[in-house]
Amino acid sequence: MRLIFMTSLTMIAFAVNSILNRLAVDSEIIDPSSFAMVRVGSGALVLWVILNVKSSESLTFEKAQFLGALSLAAYIISFSLAYATLDAGLGALILFGTVQISIFGWSALWGTRPSMLQICGAGLAFIGLLIALWPADNKISNMSGVWLMIIAGIGWACYTIIGKTAKDPLVTTTATFVIATPIVTVFFLNGEIFMTQFGVIAALFSGAVTSAFGYMLWYSVLPQLKSVTASVVQLSVPIIAIVAGSLLLDEAVTGTIIISVFLVLGGILIAIISPKIKVDHL
Template identity: 50%
Template sequence: MQLFLLTTVTMMAFASNSLLTRLAVDGGHMDPNSFAIVRVLAGAVTLALILKARGGQIEIGQGRRVIGAISLAIYMAGFSLAYLTLDAGLGALILFGVVQISMFGHAAATKMQPSARQIFGASIAFVGLLLALWPGPGGQSDILGAGFMTLAGLGWAAYTVSGRAEADPLAATTGNFILCLPIVVVLLLAFATQTSVTGWALAVLCGGVTSGLGYAMWYTVLPRLPQNVAPVVQLSVPIIALVAGALLLGEEISLLVAGAAALVICGIALAITTGARSKRTP
């Protein structure tokens, strides 16, 4: 029961990243550039404190940190900018679909020939993702927002692939956040135009709690989950974001988006339940 509760809270924390970002950026409490900077800062401080409390060492001197920091910066910037126009649930669905399909494609290209079931599942998920991005009534009419979230998904997929061989994921993530901070400051600070007390509170909550503590909880839960279960539980993240966005933010779930979510989640479930391996989650 304790493992179930910890896993549930962790998935809710990951889904909350979309809700908090959407609330801050679309609500006019903070511009997306400032939000990304404060989120990284809060995440870096929180993860460093957790790592220090555990007696670990921050890893910042390795070559992998550069790739990790750059890909994390791409994810953070794209994620915040996307929520200027995207609903929280739709954004989470696009992010989740892009990350999982990209990682499946990377695995297929670099490791082994995918099975027919994996190809079929990935194809279904890809069709669902195209539906989510489809312009017009019931679909995603804002191409720019969808493009930013697609970029965020590619950034997180690259981040995950680059860190897959890390012996200490928490130490590596802490180092990546610390090195990511000057990158986002240099890239985004000139475009930071609006902050407020509410915006700062939402950004710190997103970076320090739902990101920093969320990642720490995930690394605690992950070793206790079977390899074929860990990727599957992550299927709940876009569903939680869709439902919570509708209930808490008044977002509409169109029939097209609901169908796209079903296709993406069912397709990925087919693909990853065959020889599935654990992955990090945004």
């Protein structure tokens, strides 16, 4: 029960990141580059403070953490830029659809081979997402946003895969954020900077709360999840984003959306309860 609660809380944090980023950038209260820099910087600061206050472990930097930081930086940079042209629901669909495909591919080659039930569950969940957003009122006018979100999805998939080996979630998450901060800052160093008070608040909340705590929670539950399950469960994020968008942004929830929710949740349930398969690619 605790694992289900922690995983659900993490998925909500992921969805809030999508909503905050899209809302802030689309409302032009902050530019994408500033949002990304404030987000990763505030996340690193909060995690560093928590590590020094709550943990006896010291901050260490290992090879896996550098790889995780590169993956995190690629995700945050692409994620922020993509939401300049994509809406929250469509962006989340592309992001976590890419994550699912990437982790499924990795699992098939190097990890736990997906069972037929897991494949069917993932397929059912993905169909549910397509139903929710197709035909979409949001026409994709700029394909660069799509490609950027695909890059973000690959980056997040790598971050997720690397996280399965994390021994201490707090130390590992802090290290990846600390390393990723200068990478993101240097990338946007010559970019156009624009921010308002509310834009900074949105970015700070995204970094210090939903990213710092959300990713720490994610790294704490990952070792307890099969790779395939970890990929499929993230397909709930676009649905959460759609529902939250309806409640917070006054977006309509149609019968199609309701059907898609049942399909996604049903697919996730099938993938989670399916029997284990022997690992034959380690």
